[in-house]
Amino acid sequence: MSSLLSIKNLGVNFDTARGSLEAVHGVDIEIPAGTSVGVVGESGSGKTVMCRAAMGLLQGSNVKRSGTVIFDGHELTAMSKEEVRNLFGSGMAMIFQDPMTALNPVRRIGSQLSEGLRVRLEMSKKDAMVRSKELLELVRIPNPTAVLNSFPYQLSGGMRQRVMIAIAIACNPKLLFADEPTTALDVTVQAQILQLLRELREDLKMSMVLVTHDLGVVAGNTDYVAVMYAGEVVEYAPTTKLFADMRMPYTEALLESIPKVDHKSGTRLAVIAGRLPNPTDRGAGCSFAPRCKYAQEKCHKEHPELKKDPDGHLYRCWYPIGVAL
Template sequence: MTDLFSLRDLKVTFATKRGTLNAVRGVTLHVAEGECLGIVGESGSGKTVMWRAAMGLLRGKRVTRGGSVTLNGTELLTMTAKEVRQLWGTQIAMVFQDPMTALNPVRRIGSQFSEALIKRLGMSKDDAAARTLELLRLVRMPEPERLVRKYPHQLSGGMRQRVMIAMAIACNPKVLLADEPTTALDVTVQAQVLELLSDLREKLGMAMVIVTHDLGIVAGHSDRIAVLYAGEVVELATTAALFANTRMPYTEALLNSIPKLTDTSGTRMRAIPGSPPDPVSVTTGCFFAPRCNYATDRCRNEHPELVDGGDGHLYRCFFPLGKGK
């Protein structure tokens, strides 16, 4: 497998009134062809900012981007907005959390759908209309002929998200970034959408990145998982290894906090106390130390590096879990 999409030491900072906000603090990640990478982190961990910056969506006077982002060997960070736009759709596409605000509310589904096909692929109006129906069938929308006449507000959340997915894959992207694609959906519809994404990935041979706050969502659908905390990767491993042999205390705490159907009645939820560090203030030591059950003086004073446990399982902790197993 070759690396298709790479972030190397990506840093994103925002200039704010209170000072410099470190949203992403040096993230290195690679996505291989056809692979599914899960990115897991709490609100404010920098997961969304990271992908938006990598896609060239975040730019402006107050944003500073450092490091490197390459797609098929081409550097994206130095590209102008116009250049990077040429890659959207055909090389890299994105599915957003909120499909209502991502769709144009005053245009019918069919017309906003075929616009992308006409503009990007140079299709004729008729070809685009036919391809639209085909794509909507691919995402298992019932009655696509009627659907194209509708406006976004006439669809349910799950149907809108399917339309978004169909639009994202319309120009056969190499990489599909899905940012919290199911957070706004019911559990039953969530299960359908995740299954759809995985099926499409296999069928179209795309690489996929699923960004989520819920480890349960990526467990069954990703090949590898990166756990993000305070703008840093704190654990990166194959999905099986991450769950079977969790090294990072933060990952363990995240797993424990998920409410499970196997819990017994009256069990207390195992919440993570406190909240993530303020991204503006400068902290020494491990960023997770103030919330960590195992933290020592060393953790509070010295910042741990991301180390390889020997089997490609990376973690950022002085006292990793599961030692000696």
């Protein structure tokens, strides 16, 4: 299978007052065409920075990006800002976590939605409005004409996220980055938005990178999962394989901490004690070792290399679960 997006050895450093902050380190991810890949991890694990770096959205003198990103045959890391920009919309698009702040509060939905169509597809104002209405219908917004003339504050969170999705898919992108698209929403609306994304992906033959902190969201919506911890991909496998046979103690801990409806009431939740390591000072060993219940001496001293099972399951652990040493 050919890769639509191929990220190799991606690293992102921010210069801060307290020294260089390594937000993403040595990330390798392949996104095969037509698939959905979940990126899971806690706040601060580098999920969002990784996606933005892949799209070339991180700019500024304090940002250092290393490694290569190849999208659909183009090496993004070797292209100019203008050339990368030309891929936005029709090549790749992004949905952000907070639909309120991602939309311009003083412009009507219609003008924000038709902007991409007019700039990227060079549609006339009238055609763009007609297409905008179709797009709102596509994301199942009732009464699209009224919504075109509305301002973002007049819409609910779920409606705003549908508008964001409509903007993102307006120019038929090949790859959609969805950065925590449902975290700010209620469970019922989350279920609706995830179903909508599944259907659109099917209909438009779109690939997707779904960023989330919730393994429950990943389970029904992705083909592959990359688990991130402290700026690194610590496990990567097909979704069914990951849930059936996980290797990383971190993935296991993340899964156990989700409250489940079929637990008996009053069940004490399993927690991951402690916090993510300080990103300006990682230490020598495995980044997860201080919080890991299986950690041994070696884990605190040597940083584990990425290992690969014969079936392609990747993990970064000295003592992986289910592997005889």
